[in-house]
Amino acid sequence: MQLLVMADNVNISVPEGTLLNPIPEVAAALVCQVLVTDFFTGSKTLANVFSILQTPVLPAFTNLGLFVKMIDGEGAYKLRIRFVRLRDDKTILELPIQQVTWPNRLEPIEFGVNFQQVPIEEEGMHEFQVFMDDVYVGRSPFAVKKTTPPNQTGGKI
Amino acid sequence: MSATAYAFPPRIETGAILDTGSSPEPQVGGGNTALPGLIGIQGSAERLDKINLGTLFDGRFRVQRPIPVTLDRSGEGVSAIWHEIDEFGHADSASVATVELARSLVELYCTLEREQMNLGRDLERIWAVLKQHIEPVRR
Numbered sequence: 475m476q477l478l479v480m481a482d483n484v485n486i487s488v489p490e491g492t493l494l495n496p497i498p499e500v501a502a503a504l505v506c507q508v509l510v511t512d513f514f515t516g517s518k519t520l521a522n523v524f525s526i527l528q529t530p531v532l533p534a535f536t537n538l539g540l541f542v543k544m545i546d547g548e549g550a551y552k553l554r555i556r557f558v559r560l561r562d563d564k565t566i567l568e569l570p571i572q573q574v575t576w577p578n579r580l581e582p583i584e585f586g587v588n589f590q591q592v593p594i595e596e597e598g599m600h601e602f603q604v605f606m607d608d609v610y611v612g613r614s615p616f617a618v619k620k621t622t623p624p625n626q627t628g629g630k631i
Numbered sequence: 632m633s634a635t636a637y638a639f640p641p642r643i644e645t646g647a648i649l650d651t652g653s654s655p656e657p658q659v660g661g662g663n664t665a666l667p668g669l670i671g672i673q674g675s676a677e678r679l680d681k682i683n684l685g686t687l688f689d690g691r692f693r694v695q696r697p698i699p700v701t702l703d704r705s706g707e708g709v710s711a712i713w714h715e716i717d718e719f720g721h722a723d724s725a726s727v728a729t730v731e732l733a734r735s736l737v738e739l740y741c742t743l744e745r746e747q748m749n750l751g752r753d754l755e756r757i758w759a760v761l762k763q764h765i766e767p768v769r770r
Contacts, residue, residue: 497685497694546693560724563678563709601726609685609697613726 498547500604500612501582509539509586518586527594528621535591540602540614541584547606548579554605555587560615561598574606594618678704679725684713687733687765692740696764700729716757740765 507522520541527536540555555569567589576583594600601615683697702725703710711728712719718739720731743750743758750758 497697499686499693558726560726563725565678599724603726606685609683610729611685615726 495549495551495576495607496547496579497609498544498551498576498606498611500542501545502541502543503602503604503612503614504541505602505614505616506539506541507537509541509588511586518584520586525616527600527616527618529594529618530621530623532597532618532620533593533595535593538589538592539586540589541586542604542612542614543582543584544606544611545582546579547576547583550575551606552608553585554608556603556605557589557592557600558603559596559598559600561596566600567592678702682729684729684733687737688730689733689737691768692737692765693768694764695766698736698764700732702728716760736761736765 504520504523506520506524508520510519510521511517512519518541520539529536538557551574553569553572553574556565557567558565569587574583597618597620599615599617601613603610604612604614680702682700682702684700685694685697687694698713699715701712701714703712704725708721708723709725709728710719710721711725711732713732713736716739718732718735720728720733720735722728722731739757740761743754743761746754747758
């Protein structure tokens with residue numbers, strides 16, 4: 475169901491339930507293999523940030539870390555993260571909805587999540603999608619490629 | 632050049648486990664944030680038919696009201712359509728179709744802004760709708 479709002483003599487449809495907070499902007503969304511959070515400071519260290527994931531075998535399982543920094547938000551949000559395969563839009567993983575409280579619009583927020591043993595079934599583009607209050611605010615795509623080990627192609631080891 | 636990582640052959644585990652770091656009292660919001668620990672992961676075959684678009688993937692513009700986008704998979708590929716102004720993006724996947732729609736909205740916004748003094752009635756309506764949803768970023 476949608477709400478109709480009159481503004482400047484124009485009817486615009488606005489999805490219900492999305493009017494309360496400003497829509498945040500994703501300033502950075504990076505995929506890596508390990509994301510380490512400092513216990514005392516909360517600062518993040520990203521190891522093996524990548525755009526292409528190579529594997530000699532499919533299906534494969536891999537560890538993935540996602541780092542997201544957002545700006546221009548304020549208030550309470552429901553954060554949702556999906557990991558999808560683009561070929562058929564299949565949702566491979568989904569982080570259950572998290573409540574996020576953003577106290578000050580002038581301050582960015584950031585978070586990091588480690589996913590262990592994520593199933594990768596086939597080659598092609600995959601991506602993490604970030605939703606705030608069911609509004610799609612950003613993505614972080616990467617490619618999966620199957621590789622042939624060097625000794626099977628006649629190369630010297 | 633793109634950075635590359637390597638995945639290794641399957642291990643024993645078949646289910647995915649989420650490790651959210653070691654913060655015992657997670658705080659979400661403000662500065663460095665950790666998500667609550669040990670959250671389950673759901674795999675599903677869910678495909679979205681509608682999304683509320685909140686970004687144009689272009690740092691020059693921000694979305695101030697969500698753009699209701701319908702994902703049409705009835706033909707070859709996927710179309711991401713904003714019915715209210717009859718704009719769409721088409722691609723092999725919903726995600727890329729949405730990015731294509733966002734690109735066309737940026738182009739449309741720039742064109743209509745440039746020509747706003749010479750718009751016909753229908754384009755005036757589209758321009759007014761666009762301005763309600765999209766604003767240029769002033770930094």
